[in-house]
Amino acid sequence: MSRDELLAKLFNPEGKPSALEGIKVVEISASNLAGAMVGAFLRELGAEVIRIEFPIGDSLREVSPYGAKVKGVGIPYLIENVGKKIVRLDLESERDREELRKLLLSCDVVIDALKPGYLDSLNLGYRSISSENPKVIYVAISPYGHFSKKAKEMANVPDSDLTAQAYNGYPSLIGNPSVRPEPLRAGIWVAWAMAAICALTGVLVALYERLKSGKGQFIDIATHEALAAIHVYPILVGYLFGKSRPQYGVIDYILYPFGIYKTRDGYVAIATPFDTDFRAFLKLIGRWDLEPDWRHTIDRVTDDVDRVLELDREVRKEIMRFTTKELIKKSLRRGLLPDAIRRLTGRPVIVKAYTLKEVLSERHWYIRQSILKAKVNNKELLIPNSPFRMSETPGRIPIEKIGELLKQSGSESQSKS
Amino acid sequence: MSNYFEFVEKFFKSGEKREPPLKGVRVLELTHYIYGPMVGAVLARFGAEVVKVEPIGEGDRFRLGAVWARMFKKANLHYLVLNANKYVITLDARNPKAREILFKLASKADVFIENLRAGLADELGLGYAKLSKINPRIIYVSCSGYGQYGPLSKAPSFDVSAQGIIGIAMKTGWPEVDEFYKLPDYFGDYFPAMVAAASILAALCYRERTGKGQYIDTSQAESLFRIFYDITYLSLAGEEIGKTGNVDPLAIASGVFATSDGKFVAIAIMDEKQLEALSKAMNTDLLNTCKGMLRSRECVSELNNIISKWVSSKTLDEVMEHAKTYGFPAAPVLRDLDVYKDPWRWERGSIIEFNDRVYGRVHIPNLPIHLSATPPTVKWLGRPVGYHNRLVLKKWLGLTDEEIKRLEDEGVIGYWDQAPGMCPPDAWDIDNDPVFKGERDEYE
Numbered sequence: 001m002s003r004d005e006l007l008a009k010l011f012n013p014e015g016k017p018s019a020l021e022g023i024k025v026v027e028i029s030a031s032n033l034a035g036a037m038v039g040a041f042l043r044e045l046g047a048e049v050i051r052i053e054f055p056i057g058d059s060l061r062e063v064s065p066y067g068a069k070v071k072g073v074g075i076p077y078l079i080e081n082v083g084k085k086i087v088r089l090d091l092e093s094e095r096d097r098e099e100l101r102k103l104l105l106s107c108d109v110v111i112d113a114l115k116p117g118y119l120d121s122l123n124l125g126y127r128s129i130s131s132e133n134p135k136v137i138y139v140a141i142s143p144y145g146h147f148s149k150k151a152k153e154m155a156n157v158p159d160s161d162l163t164a165q166a167y168n169g170y171p172s173l174i175g176n177p178s179v180r181p182e183p184l185r186a187g188i189w190v191a192w193a194m195a196a197i198c199a200l201t202g203v204l205v206a207l208y209e210r211l212k213s214g215k216g217q218f219i220d221i222a223t224h225e226a227l228a229a230i231h232v233y234p235i236l237v238g239y240l241f242g243k244s245r246p247q248y249g250v251i252d253y254i255l256y257p258f259g260i261y262k263t264r265d266g267y268v269a270i271a272t273p274f275d276t277d278f279r280a281f282l283k284l285i286g287r288w289d290l291e292p293d294w295r296h297t298i299d300r301v302t303d304d305v306d307r308v309l310e311l312d313r314e315v316r317k318e319i320m321r322f323t324t325k326e327l328i329k330k331s332l333r334r335g336l337l338p339d340a341i342r343r344l345t346g347r348p349v350i351v352k353a354y355t356l357k358e359v360l361s362e363r364h365w366y367i368r369q370s371i372l373k374a375k376v377n378n379k380e381l382l383i384p385n386s387p388f389r390m391s392e393t394p395g396r397i398p399i400e401k402i403g404e405l406l407k408q409s410g411s412e413s414q415s416k417s
Numbered sequence: 418m419s420n421y422f423e424f425v426e427k428f429f430k431s432g433e434k435r436e437p438p439l440k441g442v443r444v445l446e447l448t449h450y451i452y453g454p455m456v457g458a459v460l461a462r463f464g465a466e467v468v469k470v471e472p473i474g475e476g477d478r479f480r481l482g483a484v485w486a487r488m489f490k491k492a493n494l495h496y497l498v499l500n501a502n503k504y505v506i507t508l509d510a511r512n513p514k515a516r517e518i519l520f521k522l523a524s525k526a527d528v529f530i531e532n533l534r535a536g537l538a539d540e541l542g543l544g545y546a547k548l549s550k551i552n553p554r555i556i557y558v559s560c561s562g563y564g565q566y567g568p569l570s571k572a573p574s575f576d577v578s579a580q581g582i583i584g585i586a587m588k589t590g591w592p593e594v595d596e597f598y599k600l601p602d603y604f605g606d607y608f609p610a611m612v613a614a615a616s617i618l619a620a621l622c623y624r625e626r627t628g629k630g631q632y633i634d635t636s637q638a639e640s641l642f643r644i645f646y647d648i649t650y651l652s653l654a655g656e657e658i659g660k661t662g663n664v665d666p667l668a669i670a671s672g673v674f675a676t677s678d679g680k681f682v683a684i685a686i687m688d689e690k691q692l693e694a695l696s697k698a699m700n701t702d703l704l705n706t707c708k709g710m711l712r713s714r715e716c717v718s719e720l721n722n723i724i725s726k727w728v729s730s731k732t733l734d735e736v737m738e739h740a741k742t743y744g745f746p747a748a749p750v751l752r753d754l755d756v757y758k759d760p761w762r763w764e765r766g767s768i769i770e771f772n773d774r775v776y777g778r779v780h781i782p783n784l785p786i787h788l789s790a791t792p793p794t795v796k797w798l799g800r801p802v803g804y805h806n807r808l809v810l811k812k813w814l815g816l817t818d819e820e821i822k823r824l825e826d827e828g829v830i831g832y833w834d835q836a837p838g839m840c841p842p843d844a845w846d847i848d849n850d851p852v853f854k855g856e857r858d859e860y861e
Binding site for chain 1: 425
């Protein structure tokens with residue numbers, strides 16, 4: 001068997017157990033998608049997740065790109081909630097609050113993505129639940145967290161990915177000031193995703209620790225905090241340089257070139273990790289004349305951004321002369337050399353920047369089941385698979401349960417509208 | 418309720434603290450740049466004993482990857498943070514004697530992490546097949562661009578290349594400007610690294626129950642796909658969303674708006690309740706602006722125009738006061754220096770002042786994962802190439818000083834080149850450093 005075949009066999013998910021079998025999760029996240037993602041990740045790893053929904057104010061199923069719906073529910077709702085058990089409760093009602101208390105007292109993990117302090121005000125927060133269920137792992141996810149002065153001051157401000165990006169300083173880095181000077185949003189939901197994966201990591205650390213101590217704990221995640229702290233740079237740049245980076249959209253601050261470039265017929269992503277790679281790149285585009293001025297990393301990576309942009313203008317102009325295919329072919333030729341030689345001669349990494357349609361026509365993603373195909377309403381939906389690619393306990397998105405989810409959720413929203 | 422925030426704060430500050438959660442978990446990593454090292458970094462902050470293997474002399478090439486090429490005491494502070502709490506050793510994986518040592522270390526490890534190009538670990542005889550034979554309980558993690566098998570697995574996978582190959586590169590930009598911007602700050606490394614760390618933790622929980630190790634094949638592509646709703650949208654609506662400027666397509670209205678005092682505020686209205694709140698703040702009825710058309714492209718842009726006009730007559734502080742009073746998502750757009758100086762982050766401990774034995778006082782981020790009883794901690798920063806050779810060979814393998822000396826003489830292990838990024842700081846008295854000599858650990 002070839003290596004590919006061996007690995008494909010090793011990672012075949014059929015008939016395998018899940019890592020978190022037997023773990024019971026109660027997710028109370030209303031319309032906060034970051035909270036729903038945390039529950040979703042735990043579900044992928046095999047936990048049993050109960051999602052609490054409210055009669056009013058639970059509008060996650062409306063949240064979708066331009067309102068696109070599958071039988072009354074939006075795309076994020078579908079992806080994040082398939083496989084969860086939906087329980088509807090009205091927290092205004094004494095009986096339903098009692099019902100929720102029972103669930104919270106008997107579960108392993110609570111996800112609280114509501115307004116900070118709200119569950120506590122109903123006597124259903126951490127201090128009440130943990131006194132009767134000391135094994136509970138309680139993860140809160142909110143814009144500014146459940147402690148600190150600012151958290152209290154901002155408690156009434158709801159969460160969004162865009163505001164979390166902004167408060168993490170992300171849009172200040174994106175864009176091209178010579179074209180449009182205002183800050184620009186990252187085109188995917190980076191701040192929510194990062195906060196959610198941090199919350200998941202916290203829960204798993206706590207679950208592992210609980211195996212030894214027998215005790216649970218409180219985990220506090222702030223969406224407006226996580227991204228910048230994980231990325232490190234905003235803090236290190238502020239500390240080391242005492243200033244902020246300008247908008248850096250078309251260039252980079254530790255490598256050059258490192259970005260997306262326009263060719264004669266499309267776009268490529270180019271990276272030249274080392275000086276040798278940069279020199280090889282200059283040969284490849286026929287601009288060896290630039291070499292003396294830009295030979296060293298410190299010539300190309302400097303806080304004198306205007307100077308780097310001079311080089312970048314030359315490089316952009318040159319790349320436009322080639323087709324995408326020509327550039328890739330030239331870079332691949334260098335890639336064929338043995339490692340030891342390639343290290344000396346350098347090799348720029350050039351790949352095509354694909355449109356989504358092109359990405360989805362790649363066989364690779366279906367061979368690996370990176371993307372799943374689900375039939376809903378006689379329509380084939382593509383759904384990204386779980387990223388937890390584990391040989392013994394594969395992460396799973398239970399697409400076979402989409403029908404069940406739609407039955408639980410779709411009908412009600414239709415009757416409402 | 419009134420004292421809820423004070424209760425939580427007190428609970429985090431002076432509630433029960435327990436032993437580091439991953440104490441006793443041994444990790445061996447063959448990693449470089451950001452993706453692989455970040456995986457081990459997460460485990461190390463929670464108390465795992467992480468040994469990082471680097472080549473002799475230059476070490477991990479990211480040691481040179483400093484922002485604006487500026488070194489801090491002859492080191493890349495970013496490297497020092499990414500490799501905090503780790504033991505750094507050198508071994509040349511192509512040297513047979515060094516490989517013997519690697520195998521011995523692997524036989525004592527709970528977790529092995531590598532982010533070499535896909536397939537290289539197998540070629541070097543260090544793949545899962547080999548290491549799981551030596552140590553059947555091992556949790557082996559490969560980090561690559563597109564996974565370890567499949568036709569694209571060998572494609573190059575720098576952060577920006579992965580963004581290109583999986584279509585994320587075409588997502589960020591203005592619809593009317595013919596340019597695309599990458600996701601900055603290596604999101605394409607950091608997010609997948611967190612996915613890998615979470616997978617390891619889940620595998621540790623599973624192993625605790627069953628005694629079984631496993632192989633984990635994490636990739637940048639599959640990690641980023643997971644949060645890429647555009648894939649499903651394309652299959653449902655038959656069109657690509659593409660780049661949308663500052664509009665979040667999930668929102669009813671959204672944008673980054675200029676205030677009257679020359680600042681920027683981000684506002685995103687995710688549901689009707691928030692639209693109602695904004696309506697009250699603006700004293701207009703936004704709900705009726707485009708009846709029945711909410712979330713359509715036309716409605717989004719019409720609402721954004723109205724909001725933009727309103728914001729332009731308000732200062733940033735005024736907008737934020739409204740957001741607090743009425744309850745809609747709004748936030749100032751910070752820059753690096755604002756983030757670094759934000760008292761809130763210092764108060765919560767996601768930025769800390771740390772006094773390192775070798776590098777002295779620094780300001781660095783800590784993991785923003787606040788656990789009340791077992792918080793993440795920084796114990797020491799990254800170290801020069803080969804710094805912990807002697808300590809690890811003694812502690813893990815019980816080698817004697819003479820045996821280690823012989824390995825040094827034969828060039829099986831080695832130390833730093835005299836170059837920035839690799840060597841100790843200028844004034845550091847390395848010959849009298851008991852940790853370097855392997856006489857004592859980094860902390861007791």
